[in-house]
Amino acid sequence: xxxxxxxxxxxxxxxxxxxxxxxxxxxxxxxxxxxxxxxxxxxxxxxxxxxxxxxxxxxxxx
Amino acid sequence: xxxxxxxxxxxxxxxxxxxxxxxxxxxxxxxxxxxxxxxxxxxxxxxxxxxxxxxxxxxxxx
Amino acid sequence: xxxxxxxxxxxxxxxxxxxxxxxxxxxxxxxxxxxxxxxxxxxxxxxxxxxxxxxxxxxxxx
Amino acid sequence: xxxxxxxxxxxxxxxxxxxxxxxxxxxxxxxxxxxxxxxxxxxxxxxxxxxxxxxxxxxxxx
Amino acid sequence: xxxxxxxxxxxxxxxxxxxxxxxxxxxxxxxxxxxxxxxxxxxxxxxxxxxxxxxxxxxxxx
Amino acid sequence: xxxxxxxxxxxxxxxxxxxxxxxxxxxxxxxxxxxxxxxxxxxxxxxxxxxxxxxxxxxxxx
Numbered sequence: 001x002x003x004x005x006x007x008x009x010x011x012x013x014x015x016x017x018x019x020x021x022x023x024x025x026x027x028x029x030x031x032x033x034x035x036x037x038x039x040x041x042x043x044x045x046x047x048x049x050x051x052x053x054x055x056x057x058x059x060x061x062x
Numbered sequence: 063x064x065x066x067x068x069x070x071x072x073x074x075x076x077x078x079x080x081x082x083x084x085x086x087x088x089x090x091x092x093x094x095x096x097x098x099x100x101x102x103x104x105x106x107x108x109x110x111x112x113x114x115x116x117x118x119x120x121x122x123x124x
Numbered sequence: 125x126x127x128x129x130x131x132x133x134x135x136x137x138x139x140x141x142x143x144x145x146x147x148x149x150x151x152x153x154x155x156x157x158x159x160x161x162x163x164x165x166x167x168x169x170x171x172x173x174x175x176x177x178x179x180x181x182x183x184x185x186x
Numbered sequence: 187x188x189x190x191x192x193x194x195x196x197x198x199x200x201x202x203x204x205x206x207x208x209x210x211x212x213x214x215x216x217x218x219x220x221x222x223x224x225x226x227x228x229x230x231x232x233x234x235x236x237x238x239x240x241x242x243x244x245x246x247x248x
Numbered sequence: 249x250x251x252x253x254x255x256x257x258x259x260x261x262x263x264x265x266x267x268x269x270x271x272x273x274x275x276x277x278x279x280x281x282x283x284x285x286x287x288x289x290x291x292x293x294x295x296x297x298x299x300x301x302x303x304x305x306x307x308x309x310x
Numbered sequence: 311x312x313x314x315x316x317x318x319x320x321x322x323x324x325x326x327x328x329x330x331x332x333x334x335x336x337x338x339x340x341x342x343x344x345x346x347x348x349x350x351x352x353x354x355x356x357x358x359x360x361x362x363x364x365x366x367x368x369x370x371x372x
Binding site for chain 4: 007044046049050051052053054055056057059060
């Protein structure tokens, strides 16, 4: 049942995403004692102009 | 006032999206007894490499 | 696969929520031609002090 | 700590987004009395076929 | 049309929330040149046991 | 930078949530090769009347 939304900067490979969902699912199933099949993950990629910290876009953050 | 976010795999036609928002709005207005105009819907499309169930990316799910 | 998040003001009965998820699931499955079992819905209730339109909290909106 | 998600129609310039995150961060830090550095903002752009009000896609809303 | 979700720790007064939505709406309308009435804000409060940074719950963060 | 939202049924202990954020942060940092400090997690708990699968509320799912 756990439903997970992960927001991250664009640019990761499919291999990294594959590993990401495998490891995060494992971490959730292990911590909450629920079956792996119950875990749903949605990944959303952001352009660096769509993330800001402290009022500064990532794209401007040198 | 109801605000709805729908996450779905990419690849639907505009005609399907048109029907989707019409029918979902109708379903919400009818169930909650609120005016149709009060319902806002945001659609987000996912690539098959951005959705996972049971730790397996949709793209790997044959 | 469609994952739906519905944000609405608190105060609806279980019967209304039951009808809501039944009708919205039907609307989505019908519009997108997917099985009903593929549709997940998360409901989130808001206190009237947690929703604003035009800069005015719902609680102040007489 | 405040985490903000802003959903808006696509088509804004980087300059507008730069101003947006600066002003929103300032507004939050000022209202909640927290440091600007604590504010995270995620922007998500929507195509006009992905936003609906009253059951009508923005793209159909003349 | 901009739809904003703000996640923050619980404990703010109504007066702070009132100021928050007023200022954030103003900031968005000013930056994106849209009418104030087009801005919707949803506030969600978190208990300190529901926020983590660097793998540590806020409640454990002395 | 990864920002994670986890939606789960209410009823977990603080100890389970502590383990959850530790393990999920580790899984993300390891898969994406980013520092643990960059990972933010928001947990949201749902009442069983606020989650539905296949049009049936969890509360009705015997």
